[in-house]
Amino acid sequence: xxxxxxxxxxxxxxxxxxxxxxxxxxxxxxxxxxxxxxxxxxxxxxxxxxxxxxxxxxxxxxxxxxxxxxxxxxxxxxxxxxxxxxxxxxxxxxxxxxxxxxxxxxxxxxxxxxxxxxxxxxxxxxxxxxxxxxxxxxxxxxxxxxxxxxxxxxxxxxxxxxxxxxxxxxxxxxxxxxxxxxxxxxxxxxxxxxxxxxxxxxxxxxxxxxxxxxxxxxxxxxxxxxxxxxxxxxxxxxxxxxxxxxxxxxxxxxxxxxxxxxxxxxxxxxxxxxxxxxxxxxxxxxxxxxxxxxxxxxxxxxxxxxxxxxxxxxxxxxxxxxxxxxxxxxxxxxxxxxxxxxxxxxxxxxxxxxxxxxxxxxxxxxxxxxxxxxxxxxxxxxxxxxxxxxxxxxxxxxxxxxxxxxxxxxxxxxxxxxxxxxxxxxxxxxxxxxxxxxxxxxxxxxxxxxxxxxxxxxxxxxxxxxxxxxxxxxxxxxx
Numbered sequence: 443x444x445x446x447x448x449x450x451x452x453x454x455x456x457x458x459x460x461x462x463x464x465x466x467x468x469x470x471x472x473x474x475x476x477x478x479x480x481x482x483x484x485x486x487x488x489x490x491x492x493x494x495x496x497x498x499x500x501x502x503x504x505x506x507x508x509x510x511x512x513x514x515x516x517x518x519x520x521x522x523x524x525x526x527x528x529x530x531x532x533x534x535x536x537x538x539x540x541x542x543x544x545x546x547x548x549x550x551x552x553x554x555x556x557x558x559x560x561x562x563x564x565x566x567x568x569x570x571x572x573x574x575x576x577x578x579x580x581x582x583x584x585x586x587x588x589x590x591x592x593x594x595x596x597x598x599x600x601x602x603x604x605x606x607x608x609x610x611x612x613x614x615x616x617x618x619x620x621x622x623x624x625x626x627x628x629x630x631x632x633x634x635x636x637x638x639x640x641x642x643x644x645x646x647x648x649x650x651x652x653x654x655x656x657x658x659x660x661x662x663x664x665x666x667x668x669x670x671x672x673x674x675x676x677x678x679x680x681x682x683x684x685x686x687x688x689x690x691x692x693x694x695x696x697x698x699x700x701x702x703x704x705x706x707x708x709x710x711x712x713x714x715x716x717x718x719x720x721x722x723x724x725x726x727x728x729x730x731x732x733x734x735x736x737x738x739x740x741x742x743x744x745x746x747x748x749x750x751x752x753x754x755x756x757x758x759x760x761x762x763x764x765x766x767x768x769x770x771x772x773x774x775x776x777x778x779x780x781x782x783x784x785x786x787x788x789x790x791x792x793x794x795x796x797x798x799x800x801x802x803x804x805x806x807x808x809x810x811x812x813x814x815x816x817x818x819x820x821x822x823x824x825x826x827x828x829x830x831x832x833x834x835x836x837x838x839x840x841x842x843x844x845x846x847x848x849x850x851x852x853x854x855x856x857x858x859x860x861x862x863x864x865x866x867x868x869x870x871x872x873x874x875x876x877x878x879x880x881x882x883x884x885x886x887x888x889x890x891x892x893x894x895x896x897x898x899x900x901x902x903x904x905x906x907x908x909x910x911x912x913x914x915x916x917x918x919x920x921x
Contacts, residue, residue, distance in 0.1 A: 446630055517807035518568050524869055525569060525802075525842045532571025536578035537844060537852065539837075540597040540628070542620060543609030547585035554609025554633060555581075557830030558576040560815040561837035564743040571842035573852075577837075587615045594623035605857040606841075607631045607836060610829050614639055621646060629858040631840060632885055633833050647861040649839065649868040650793055650832065651888035651915070656763055657689065657738070658697050658915035659891035660791040662867055664734035664761045665701035666918065667893075667905060673733035675705040677758070679723050679747065680738040682710035707732075711739065720746035721754055730756050737762050745774045748785045760787040761893075766828075776883045784896045794872020794892035797827050801908065804869050806832055835869030841898055872907035873914070879898060880916075 512520070522529060543553045558579065566576045580603060582593035584715065592612075592863045597603055606628050613615040618639040624630055625645045632640050632648040640646060652660070665673050676698050680686045687827065690708045698706045708828060709727040711719060724747065729735040735758045737747045744766035751760070767790065784790070795802050808831050816824030843860040844852060862889070866875035873890030891913055892906025905911045 443897045460892075461786065463598055470878070498885075501725065511808040512803075512810045514768045514810055517810040518564060520803050520807040521564065521811070522569050523836060524673035525565070525838050526845045527565070527569040527572075527841065528574075529568065532551075532566045534575050535848060537572050537575045538578050538580050538600065538603045539840060540582070540600075540603045540606035540637060541579045541609070542584055542590070542593050542597075542606065542611065544584055544611045544613070544616060545609075549612050549830050551610035551612070551829055553825065553830040556821075556824070556826075557812070557833035558607065558609065558633075558837045560812050560830070561834040561841075563815060563818075564811055565837070565841050569841070572841045573847075575844075575849050577841065584611060584616050584620070587619050590616050590618075590620040591623065591737040594620050598623065598627055603628065604852050604854050605629055605631065605840060605861075607833075608633050609638075609833055609842065610634045619904055627899065628803040628854045629861055631836055631861065633836050634829055635886060641885060642887040645858070647864070647877055647887060648883040648885050649836065649864065649866070649887050650871050651891045652883060652886040654693070654880075654883050654886060655789050655888055655891050655915050656793075659893070659913040660736065660761050660763065660921065661694055661697040662701060662738060662913055662918035663789065663893050663905060664759075665698055665703050667913075668734060668759055668761075670733065673703050675707070675728065675732045676703050676705065676730040676734045676736060677724070677732040678708040678729035678736045679711055679720070679727055679729075679743075680708055681743070682712050686710065686738065697915075697919060701828055702730050711743065713740065715743065715746065717749045720750035722752065724750050724756065729758050730754065732758050732763055736760075736761050737766070739765070741765060741768050741770050745771055745772040748774070751785075759787070759789065760785070761791070764792045766790065769825075774830065780895060786896065787897055789893055789895045789904065790892050791891055793832075793870060794889070794890060794912050795870065796892075796894045796901050796903075796906070797831065798901045799894070799903060799908060804835070805831075808870070818878065831870055837918055838869050839864070847867065872912045889916065 443495060541558060543551060543554050560826050562577050565571060571577060582596060584593055597606055606624060609629060614637050617637050621630060621643045630643065630646040632646045635641055635648040635652040637795065641652065664676055678690060678694055680690045681690045687710065690842055695706045695708060707727045709723045711723045737744060737760065742816060767784055795805055797805055800806055809826060812826045813824065814836065840904055843857055847856045847860060864875055868875055871888055872892050873888065875887040876889060877887040878884055879889060893904045893913065894906060895902045895904050903909050905913050
């Protein structure tokens with residue numbers, strides 16, 4: 443398993459890890475790779491993880507907005523402490539950062555742009571910029587491999603760009619041309635790694651556990667850490683596509699068996715399956731008498747799963763990903779007469795914190811700032827979770843690098859050196875960072891992940907950064 447590229451490719455199914463969170467946030471149509479300098483402003487849409495070390499917190503009422511008590515001044519001060527900047531307004535020549543995101547088509551991730559542009563606005567207007575200079579995003583939108591090639595060419599032709607950031611590019615064919623062209627030329631800070639080319643990128647740096655860490659963490663939790671004790675049988679339903687098939691056979695199943703699970707039954711289900719199709723699949727997987735049930739499907743599949751489990755009266759513990767969060771799920775539950783935003787008692791794996799649990803300084807700061815950003819920009823009911831928050835944190839991290847390096851010494855090599863050496867803590871992500879720690883997922887620098895549970899309309903910290911018990915998949919699999 444450790445040396446398998448097939449194992450690496452398997453995590454493609456988790457490309458929708460947060461795609462489900464942003465199902466209702468599609469950007470407006472765009473044609474071709476538009477490259478536009480940007481210093482602020484954004485379209486609507488959003489979703490995210492959270493941050494910093496903190497003591498365990500009590501279950502918290504959830505209304506869809508974190509109950510942050512952080513003032514705007516306190517939030518900016520906390521962000522300044524993270525970046526090492528100086529309060530004030532940036533001035534002088536801009537520092538250009540390339541930014542490539544998939545939006546305008548299907549799938550689309552405009553919320554990534556909201557997160558990064560909100561961070562740019564605060565850095566430029568309140569945090570003294572990057573080493574005193576304003577940051578300017580040079581945006582390029584991709585919806586095809588040709589777009590990505592043109593984006594890379596345009597970025598390479600601009601010598602003033604020393605580093606490139608990606609938002610979310612969820613298709614191998616789109617991200618591979620970009621990373622291949624930039625390799626060795628300009629380092630890429632990978633915002634949310636969800637594809638095989640991203641995991642294997644030797645000149646890319648992702649400060650999260652990525653899909654590999656999250657799915658292995660879920661397997662470890664289901665195998666060893668449920669209240670009933672070690673699991674002997676685990677049922678899995680997964681998307682019937684190439685990524686889903688490999689994710690189960692090369693990632694989930696081997697990990698569960700390595701962790702002592704005797705029986706692992708996986709059943710594929712078509713991406714186009716309707717709610718009526720999930721009950722037979724769940725029954726075939728043996729979820730009724732399993733110790734844990736892992737649905738690895740899209741958010742619509744999560745809705746079908748929730749309905750089927752109710753119809754079948756199955757109460758087996760459900761362990762899944764942030765994929766099952768999002769407006770479609772909440773709307774479904776409301777239509778069923780429920781009051782929660784996700785199914786009751788389900789466990790969710792992610793980056794180590796929950797944006798619905800207050801008490802985390804990074805997350806509380808982010809929520810305060812992004813909600814104010816929405817008001818300032820006239821964005822009603824801004825959805826601040828999912829990819830928006832991680833891009834906010836990535837921009838702050840790049841600002842930190844520039845502050846440390848100095849604008850006069852900024853080059854692709856100096857950024858690359860700082861990116862490789864970054865050991866955390868990362869804004870919004872639990873645990874230390876160690877780039878290159880995995881010989882397979884070479885770009886993935888995050889080592890740990892977290893689990894929360896939704897119980898009676900409240901989020902509960904289970905194994906995460908809040909209680910100091912995050913899951914380290916490599917440690918779990920090793921022993």
